[in-house]
Amino acid sequence: MIDFKDKLVLALGERDGIPAPALSTCVESVGGRVVYAATECFV
């Protein structure tokens, strides 16, 4: 279990997986700070 409190996070999402906004929401809900978020398409 990672403790995200006060951690800086790079949120790299994937279209057919978990998109960046969803990652950001999760991280921020447990105290992390998203400094970069991007969704990519890997196909």
Place this chain on the structure above:
Amino acid sequence: MGSAPKATLTTDRRPRPVVRAARFAVAHVPGLVLAGSKPRRDIAAGGAETRAALRRALRSFQDAVGYPPHQVLLGTLAPEALREIPRPWHLRPLLGARPAGPGGAMIDEFGFYAWLARADTARLVHFAEDFAEELRPRLGDAAISTKGSAGLRGAIERHAEPLHLGDGRLIGAVMPGHDQDESLAAPVLLENFAAKTTGALALRCLLDAAGDPPDGEDDPVDYLIGCGEEAVGDRYQRGGGSLAKAIGELAGVRTAGACDVKAFCAGPLHGLLMAGALVASGMCRRVVVVAGGSLAKLGMKCRGHLAAGYPLLEDVLVGAAIDVAADDGRSPFLRVDTAAVHRIADGTAPHQMAQVLTVAPLRAAGLALGDVDRYAVELHNPDITEPAGSGDVPARNYQIIAALAAQAGEIARSEIPAFAEAHGMPGFSPTQGHIASAIAYLPHAVAGLTRGPFTRVQLVAKGSLFLGRMTELTDGVSILLERNAAQEPERRTA
């Protein structure tokens, strides 16, 4: 829409649209793989050694024809048959495979370059004189521009884009369309020429294969909707232009008006939806949705393929043409009443997309998830995506649809794998994004819904809008194909 002679009809009838056929033109172009975006960048960084490593991993035309996923695209092999062929599939070529089938045709690089010469109305493609002689038997009466080897090399020094065969032989170059306009730079024009050429080949393939309806002459094509992924235009409207009319002209169509619809990989399904609407409204009798292949995506996962010891599997350009017309009493209905589009306020997580695109339109039509025989989703070939770390994309899509069926109480949780297998299929499409996005399955869907046992196929496509940096949104479209009601009595008596 214009004055006489009219290209469209306005009638009082409101015909139901059907999808009569879909055809693909698969151009095996190993010599252009190194001009793909990723190989080009890798060569710029790694130099001659990288170029040589990539070139050593190119496939022959024969290997590309015998590649089982390509035979699925051509319609000679059912997608489900891939489950019985051990992976990686390039180690299991199909003996006696032919470069043609009910789903389309495959051409080698000589055939592609002959059509590229025909596509070059601006006289910007110059071939080496010796290669032009080799090409001439395939050209008919088409004119061709040539240069000597010194002239070609000089042009390339002045920013022309070289053309090679798979063996590395320099056979020509594309000149820039303007010396200062980046939108008309030679590599951009080559991408657009490649799309025009393969789109026209697919359209020609479709029209050549279209049989006349039993009651007489086939309807002319009233409208072409282009939905490829290329940006056509000059510096004042980069990407704002249209390719569909150029594709129709090259394919010899004279009756059609045309425009392009853009939505990344979801473009073809948006186009199909609009084609259905045009036919259903009575405005057009026959609309063909066309798309050329994506040169930029050639060799996109080359690093993964080299690391795995695979050949470069992304060595084909794929053009597509989809024939939409009024009810012919045979072809599957394009159920425009069940079309769904992903709206701005809808969530973008995969289960939210599936809810909006798959569950909601089926529920609205009074259908359960199990009432759909096959879901055509993102059908990327996992042999291409997995070595590059992108996983099995269609398997993930089917997992989500099956999970939603379980959530809805249609199946037990333990039945999720069986549902995914029964209603899904292995991925088989080349990673030409807009082709993989549902439409790769269309020839099989039409066959299954006419001669086969299917009642319904849902097409589900997604588009990565966020790639353009203008939004974080993604996109999606779905539509149902359904067996023609006139076929039902035949099936019951069969």
